[in-house]
Amino acid sequence: MSDLSTRVNSARLPDYVGKTVRLACKPLQRSADLVTVQAADGGEVMVQLLRDVDIDASSYIEVVGKVMDATTVKMMSVIHLGPDLDMKLVNDTIELIHDPRFYTRMFT
Numbered sequence: 001m002s003d004l005s006t007r008v009n010s011a012r013l014p015d016y017v018g019k020t021v022r023l024a025c026k027p028l029q030r031s032a033d034l035v036t037v038q039a040a041d042g043g044e045v046m047v048q049l050l051r052d053v054d055i056d057a058s059s060y061i062e063v064v065g066k067v068m069d070a071t072t073v074k075m076m077s078v079i080h081l082g083p084d085l086d087m088k089l090v091n092d093t094i095e096l097i098h099d100p101r102f103y104t105r106m107f108t
Contacts, residue, residue: 005064009094010043014070023047023063023073024081024090027055037063040091048074060085 005020013021023045025037035047035055047063053075055061060081065073096102 007094007097008039008067009041009091010039010045010071011041012094012098013045013067013073016067017069018067020064020066020076021073023065024060024085024087025063026060026085026087027057030055030057037061040087040094044071046072048072050075050078053078056080059083060087 005022006016007022007024008016009023013023023037023039025039025045025047027035027037028044029036030049033049035049037045037047039045047065048068049055055078060083062079062081063073063075064077064079065075068074
């Protein structure tokens with residue numbers, strides 16, 4: 001079970017410090033080794049990038065990484081999701097995943 005990577009939005013990050021998560025997001029601004037992204041709930045998150053990773057600002061991505069603190073994720077891998085993604089649907093799905101009515105049945 002240690003290989004689990006739960007899907008989260010920016011509001012859920014504080015609950016996962018030190019754990020591996022999946023963050024669907026849209027790149028906003030990039031510097032040398034960091035990218036600011038907009039998560040499915042509209043919150044901004046800093047992502048520490050892998051070396052030589054290719055991030056297309058016009059495409060949605062899913063970052064798999066370790067939560068360093070409430071606003072920072074250290075990237076372990078990235079999945080390119082393309083230019084069209086319904087972030088409201090993604091966020092609604094994340095909230096359902098974390099709803100105690102379903103979470104305890106599916107993930108424990």
